[in-house]
Amino acid sequence: MNYWLLIIAMTGVVFTSRYLFLEPKLPLKLSDEALRVLSYSAPAVLSAVIGPLVFTHEGALITELANPYLIGAVTAVVLMLLTKNTLLTAVLSMTLFLIIN
Amino acid sequence: MITPRTEIIRGTVDMIPLIVAVIPWGILVGAYGIESGLTGIETQALSLTVFAGTSQLVAIGMLESGAGFASILITTLLITSRHLLYSMAMRNDIKDLPFRWRSSLGFLLTDELFVNAQREDLSFNRWYALGGGFSFYLAWNLATLCGIVAGAFIPDLSQMGLDFAVVATFIAIVVPMVKSSSVLACVLVSTVVSIYCTVQGYQMGLLISIAAGMTTGYYTYQLRRRK
Incomplete structure (x- = not known):
């Protein structure tokens, strides 16, 4: 496979998805309803990325509680709720994860 | 006083926590690229031009397992389609800016920039978004370089x-967003559905989960408003 062609094609696909609706010539009016639905996009996306990383391994569900990803994730949630500090939460939970992994 | 300069600096400073958190991720992309048989230059080119962590990681993983051109591209399309939602949500703020602004901010529109530029307590500022987006781009590429060298x-x-x-990064971003029962419902449904789809091996799993989460959030909001 030509890797450069792949890189160029991926660049095209990703940029198009990011740019498409920023284009004013695109006829599209967003209603308040649509904007309300869209306000849930970020939490939905981020959760959908986190879920499989924490609870699955190579396509199989992890049922054990002694799962470093789960322990790290719970720690991150608790730290974030307590401290409301993004940096502290990310650094501490990553450190804990690297120690127990 | 608010000037382009102060806004660029503020955007950069506000991005620092996410920059620090993305470093290990960038290192991973760099090291994994080398390991999968890409050259250092190709691995760096992915970060320089594609600039999308999840797509890059998945593509590299697929290359390593011998997947073909078309299937990698289709998977990229599925993963990146969430950015359509972001550009739709940012449309009213950005569509009337000149092309150079639209294309730059579009290119820089990652999960992280979307979250920072959309914060409820701030009104949209192009310089602020540029500062956050560009500093994140630099950090991502430097971290990739470190990964290539270290790998x-x-x-x-x-x-x-x-x-x-x-x-860790995404949790730190999501937790403060959960300010209402509708967001909580959205997060829970999206998580559970994404796990189910992964276990079932659905190619469209990410999209299905996002759609389920957003729909749940919206209807929970409607239900609560009617009461």
Whole structure:
């Protein structure tokens, strides 16, 4: 496979998805309803990325509680709720994860 | 006083926590690229031009397992389609800016920039978004470079669990967003559905989960408003 062609094609696909609706010539009016639905996009996306990383391994569900990803994730949630500090939460939970992994 | 300069600096400073958190992730992409047989230049080119962590990681993983051109591209399309939602949500703020602004901010429109530029307590400012987006771009590419260099010396660097950086970052972003029962419902449904789809091996799993989460959030909001 030509890797450069792949890189160029991926660049095209990703940029198009990011740019498409920023284009004013695109006829599209967003209603308040649509904007309300869209306000849930970020939490939905981020959760959908986190879920499989924490609870699955190579396509199989992890049922054990002694799962470093789960322990790290719970720690991150608790730290974030307590401290409301993004940096502290990310650094501490990553450190804990690297120690127990 | 608000000037372009102060806004660029403010955007950069506000991005620092996410920049720090993305470093292990960038290192992972660099090291994994080398390990999968890409050259250093190709690995760096992915970060320089594609600039999308999840797409890059998945594409590299697919290359390693011998997937073909078309299937990698289709998977990229599925993963990146969430950015359509972001550009739709930012449309009213950005569509009337000149092309150079639209294309730059579009290119820089990652999960992280979307979250920072959309914060409820701030009204949209192009310089603020540019500062955050560009500093994040620089950090991502430097971290990739570190990964490429380190990956050449340390075997199995990509097996060390650096992908937990993704989990930690996204949790730190999501938790403060959960301010209402509708967002909570959205997060829970999206998580559970994504796990189910992964276990079932659905190619469209990410999209299905996002759609389920957003729909749930919206209808929970409607239900609560009617009461």
